Amino acid sequence: MRAVSAACLAAASLALSARSEASSPAVDYAVHCQGCHLRDGSETPGRVPALAGSLARFARVPGGRAYLVRVPGVAQSPLDDAALAALLNWVLLRFDPGGVPADFSPYSAEEVGRLRRLPLSDVAGARRRLMDEVSPAPRP
Amino acid sequence: MENPEGRIDRWLERRARLLARRTSRRSFLTRLAAVVLGSAAFPLLPVARAGGTAARAPAPDEAGLKGEAADPTSCQYWRHCAIDGLLCSCCGGTQNACPPGTEMSRVTWIGTCRHPADGKDYIISYNDCCGKSFCGRCQCNRNEGEKPVYVTPKNNDIVWCFGTKSTAYNCSTAIVLGIATEG
Numbered sequence: 001m002r003a004v005s006a007a008c009l010a011a012a013s014l015a016l017s018a019r020s021e022a023s024s025p026a027v028d029y030a031v032h033c034q035g036c037h038l039r040d041g042s043e044t045p046g047r048v049p050a051l052a053g054s055l056a057r058f059a060r061v062p063g064g065r066a067y068l069v070r071v072p073g074v075a076q077s078p079l080d081d082a083a084l085a086a087l088l089n090w091v092l093l094r095f096d097p098g099g100v101p102a103d104f105s106p107y108s109a110e111e112v113g114r115l116r117r118l119p120l121s122d123v124a125g126a127r128r129r130l131m132d133e134v135s136p137a138p139r140p
Numbered sequence: 141m142e143n144p145e146g147r148i149d150r151w152l153e154r155r156a157r158l159l160a161r162r163t164s165r166r167s168f169l170t171r172l173a174a175v176v177l178g179s180a181a182f183p184l185l186p187v188a189r190a191g192g193t194a195a196r197a198p199a200p201d202e203a204g205l206k207g208e209a210a211d212p213t214s215c216q217y218w219r220h221c222a223i224d225g226l227l228c229s230c231c232g233g234t235q236n237a238c239p240p241g242t243e244m245s246r247v248t249w250i251g252t253c254r255h256p257a258d259g260k261d262y263i264i265s266y267n268d269c270c271g272k273s274f275c276g277r278c279q280c281n282r283n284e285g286e287k288p289v290y291v292t293p294k295n296n297d298i299v300w301c302f303g304t305k306s307t308a309y310n311c312s313t314a315i316v317l318g319i320a321t322e323g
Contacts, residue, residue, distance in 0.1 A: 027318075030250065030263050031250055031263055032293075034250060035247060035248050035249055035250040035265070036247050047303050048247060072293075
């Protein structure tokens with residue numbers, strides 16, 4: 001199940017590989033993300049985590065901002081750095097506008113290009129550690 | 141003795157006046173409109189469709205298409221450029237709706253296909269229908285743009301029946317989500 005989930009996270013799917021026409025974050029979201037994350041960014045319980053009302057939590061903890069770029073579905077997408085930066089900014093503001101920190105600075109193409117080249121070898125572990133930061137587990 | 145026809149006349153007159161008092165042309169029109177609009181809305185009602193219809197763009201006109209590109213039961217149907225599966229159009233459903241007794245998966249493989257008449261690219265969602273065993277008819281594997289499994293973001297060797305009650309795969313739809321090209 002985790003394998004399917006990870007595959008799905010990565011499997012934002014695409015059929016037309018060399019699209020020359022101008023694109024937009026909304027179209028890129030539909031083509032690359034929506035297959036799993038759905039039009040409204042809601043979760044599929046146990047399979048696909050919610051973006052809506054949830055995603056910007058990552059932007060508020062150390063390492064979270066980088067994680068959102070390094071997670072395989074994002075880092076390995078066929079989009080170029082500029083389109084990917086625009087898509088990330090769009091997704092954050094579209095699905096979790098209330099959670100975006102006031103001092104949030106949008107991703108730049110340069111930042112995305114740098115971060116997506118840092119492989120995340122233990123995705124599930126990285127996510128778990130970040131989630132602990134976001135909502136610390138009660139300790140005895 | 142009273143003429144029986146007169147009695148019938150009076151009875152009919154009473155009924156007619158009662159009817160006229162209790163109803164109006166306007167209420168008749170209201171009811172007629174409800175029936176007409178209800179009939180028009182009926183096809184929207186019961187079958188499983190992907191994620192609500194509100195925000196979906198209308199499908200492009202297919203009336204001008206000819207041959208297999210216009211045939212939803214053909215692998216060459218224009219929307220099937222990226223499909224990998226059995227066509228619901230051959231399995232008791234349509235290109236937009238699941239066969240009775242199956243549930244449409246919300247998570248889905250998405251592709252873009254060029255409409256042969258208007259030359260624009262459309263975003264197509266190949267929602268799987270789940271809950272019954274393999275339909276077995278009209279298997280298509282065009283998968284344009286798909287990459288080997290080691291390029292996971294662009295590989296389609298996934299049964300998308302997760303998040304549904306049953307993971308049994310029956311067939312695939314091909315729903316137009318919107319237009320992918322701009323300007």
